[in-house]
Amino acid sequence: MKQISAPLAAHLAGRVTTLCACWILEQRDGSTFGFTDHDRAVTVETIVCAPGNGLGASAMTGGPGLATGGGEVAGALSGAAITERDLEAGFWDGAEIRTYLVNWADPSQVLLERRAKLGEVVREGNAFRAELRGLAHLLEAKAGRVFSRTCDADLGDPRCGVGLGSAAYTAEALVQPGSDLETLRLSGLDAFATRWFAGGRLRILDGGLSGFASEIADHRAEEGSAEILLWQTLPAALADGTRVTVSAGCDKRLETCAAKFANTENFRGFPHMPGTDFVLSYPNRNTGENDGGARV
Template identity: 30%
Template sequence: MKQIPASLVTHLSGDTTTHCLLLRVLTKSGDLYGFTNLDVDVTYNPATVDPYSTGDDWGSASHRADNGFTPERMQATADLSVDNTELQGWVAETGITEQQIRAGLFDYAKVRVYRVNYMDLTQGHELVLAGTCGETTFSRNGWKAEFRSLTQQLKQPLSQLYSIKCRAKYGDARCGKAFVWTAGTVTSVGSETDRIFTDTSIAQADDFYALGVVEWLTGDNAGAQMEVDSQISDEVTMALPLPYPIQIGDTYQIRQDCDKTREMCRDTHANLVNFRGEPDIPIADGGTLMVPGAYIRR
């Protein structure tokens, strides 16, 4: 059952109400952003007025009206289906910028939405939504972030299955390898200015960083990460285009990753002892599957 402070319930039950929604977003970098669908900023800290412990401990924030948001139809069910809606906001000259959104500001961010009486914030809040951001898109006038509720986490597998490739993520506790980032600076840009760049300081063998990750530290793409498609000598080609063209002088950091095969785990990372796959499991013969009538029982 949802817990709402009695004074707020009394207000919401009245003939005239003065309530608004507050959206709070805690990014993976630990930065807190606040938005409201009201036409003025609202400063609120849910931890200070929280008789039922429904608020977060992220601290006080000024919930901005110029970057204000409007939630679409909120879908929730009584079973364990994932609650879903979309949060729409606008881009202003201050606050959240187009560049931050395209660089993945909302990726994996924690989200909470509260309903409050903006004329009397001491009445506390109603917790409307709690979860994480899904896919974020940008349009000409603003941004749109998909909301995914906490019940989505219940849909994750709890047991490990046999697999040909390693089940561990490169760099996690099961893998045991630590990320080794190498800093660099762009010295020239290739024909595809949003995918290809050169750094004369790269001295590793060809494809040493293939399947790795580049994280941009400065420039228009600051904060964005992208997988490496290939690395030939000192030229790096990324898997997908970046939001903005790469500029000479942009700084970045790059690291290796793994394709989860036994060969790469053994030969490249010398980490076979922590390999979590079963590559010798017999698999179906692809050629047999192409023979007409091969699986017809007689």
Template identity: 30%
Template sequence: MSRIFFAQELEGVATFWRIHRRDGVTLGFTSHNRDLWFGGILHRAAPGMVPSAIRRTADLSPDSTDVTGALGHDSISAADLALGRFDNAQVQIGAVDWETLEFAALYNGSIRTVSAEGGSFSAELRSAKSELELDFIPRTSPTCRAQFCGKGCTLSLARFAHEAALGELDLAANTVRFEGIDAPLFAEGEIRWVDGPQAGVRMLVIEVKSGGLALDVPLDPGLAPGTRAILTEGCDHTLAVCSTRFGNAVNFQGEPFLPGNDLLARYPSPS
């Protein structure tokens, strides 16, 4: 909007936050003492959430800020923070007139790191300009640099994603077994839970143990057999697997036969 805030000595202005998580959940909060509905989103009253000073620059350096607050709202819990539900979530911070509901966004970015301690949390935010720090010039590597079924790989994700039901789980070993799948195909793959207590949470398969998939995120004891998940097959990013298993060597984004620095720096020896 074209509204200019703080143009008068006394205005009813509050701060608002919008969090768009990767699992499709959108949360809205405001520093006002009652809930506000604007922009198609209900913003819950959360006076305990306090942003640090927002610095906006005209150059290309990232505009970073922090948000701290108490874990007092039901929408944000220590368990969700630990599960990574807020990791890389998109964040918008702005000002809203709680009388007219006119609002303006002052900051757009994403959550980088979240820490929780003593009933409170702290989130580091990085602005959209931080993407300009990425180095887009590829470096040589013996393994493929492309994300499996991502840009450069060209394979279809739908072809290697499978929905399956949980057969059994071992909380002590943090492993799961699914019905009707070939477990070795999912080594270094990913699991996204569709329902159950961890719905929307993504977990990486770090190892295949006797037909069970060992995951990198602790399993919830409330998971029950029959819980559905989307399993994505894994790739070890080697040329051999890319060629023999996927038939995609033409799109291999690596240099497996390039001599390394140790070979180039080796001294010649007399025969």
């Protein structure tokens, strides 16, 4: 149950109110931004909520018990806080949003109405629309082991144990001329064979896209340079000389775990599981298989 402060309750009970909505968004890296539908800036929790983006929200829905609620928030691509490039780069994906009811004449009278996560973000011309997901949606995430022939650990995580900080698995490179939004030509990777970084990750260190990361679809070693094909198209071209880091990829097979990482003791798959053909097979007197006899 929400607790409304006595001053705000008295204000709500009055005939005339001076109320506005404020939103505080926190990206996954900790960067915080404030917005309001009021025509002037309002300070909430020491965060200045700016009116410049014309943010507005739809009605929020809810359900009984722990049912997931939701809604939408929309605004214009203006100002330094929300830009087309950041939306395309995914910087806002999974951000936390807190919705407040505020007395703009006395911002100390404030009520935290809802906490949610930003879901799908859709661009519509010079505007955007973002889905709001109630925190109960986290309870719907499936958890547990995956039983398959391939490893279900992520390369470099505690269950895997491979140290990606090693120079054998992570390298810094420079963007070279001839790169585009999907394929980057890089220098500094001469020591690595073709496909060493396929399935790995590229992170940008410089420029306006600093912090942007994408999975690597393919890696081809060439004389004097390397060609990296990205799964996700870059939101903007990279200048020549931009620094990036690339980390090795893993196809999660036991053979790769042994040959590339010498890490079979931490392999989290089940390579000797019987396949579908074996499970669905049945005795057949014409083949001599599965007849119950001893295996020769």
